[in-house]
Amino acid sequence: MANRTPLFDAHLAANGKIVDFAGWEMPINYGSQIKEHEAVRTDAGMFDVSHMTAVDVRGERATAFFQKLIANDVAKLGFEGKALYSGMLNEAGGVIDDLIVYRTSWGYRVVVNAGTTDKDLAWMGKLAAEFGVTLTPRRDLAMIAVQGPNAIAKAKAARPEAAELIDGLGVFVGLPQGEWFFARTGYTGEDGLEITMPAAEAIPFWNALIAAGVVPAGLGARDTLRLEAGMNLYGNEMDDGVSPLAAGMAWTIAWEPADRDFVGRSVVEAERAERAAGSTTRLKQVGLVYEGKGVLRGHMRVATAAGDGEITSGTFSPTLQVSIAMARVPLAVKVGDAVEVDVRGTLQPARVVKMPFVRNGKKVYE
Known part of the structure; x- marks a missing residue:
């Protein structure tokens, strides 16, 4: 049986066309993919991204854990709330998943893709045991992405008690307010927010966003928007058999310090040398x-x-x-x-x- 997000009934109420996506019943559109796309480019649209999983990571060695786990370096996260994008590689240098990691007051929060959640948690769990950290998948939460040139203003109108916090967010920064989490990130090439909240509060907030003039948008528009923005989709641009260098993700690899031995480093480093030498393959x-x-x-x-x-x-x-x-x-x-x-x-x-x-x-x- 397919999974449903806490917003499933809201999708039906908005006449969403439901399809299977990575084992989840999700809206492909609400009548017009083109209009939804245009709303994000010109005004404000929103996506249910609750099928993705936030995982809270705690422990004295949480930083060392991530420095081993991912190709980017969490030591670059200089203050609470700062985020980075990275590939999580296997030992052969393939991309297990691409993810965002936020530095938090309790350690870190990482957001992983829906279709890879189970394998991600299994992979992370093995290393977590080695470093003595705890992983807490936050399946009690929902997540809504509000994107577009007017997204931030309309999100503040829908959640006025968070307006001051939202105003203080830099790009690629996320901070909590109670059980809510507001991140200035996205997957569309527009400014906006990805907002996480308790599942029970998702539909009321969704309806408040509609009242503020935000247009519900489905998976179809999300795909055309991310492609226009040149953003990878797991399973298309990358997977377990594709290296980050072949997937346009070289910029996400922190090669320094040279002694940071992240998983897959030796393989990807050898590939980098081949490329520099003018490989024809x-x-x-x-x-x-x-x-x-x-x-x-x-x-x-x-x-x-x-x-x-x-x-x-x-x-x-x-x-x-x-x-x-x-x-x-x-x-x-x-x-x-x-x-x-x-x-x-x-x-x-x-x-x-x-x-x-x-x-x-x-x-x-x-």
């Missing part, structure tokens, strides 16, 4: 823009002068009115190069661009 992540007929989709072959690659995610961009994609291609491929994509058996021209495609509602790709 390694792949990298790029953006593609295609202005022809048809839409770029995942798994389409990308033909380049240096060899074949593959699209990992593709869609028609509602903001740009062209088809865009993220792809893995040979290292020799450069921004501006012309490539060809196998669209229904015919090679069609596309152009390699630097991502993101859209940021804060505007075209930014080169």
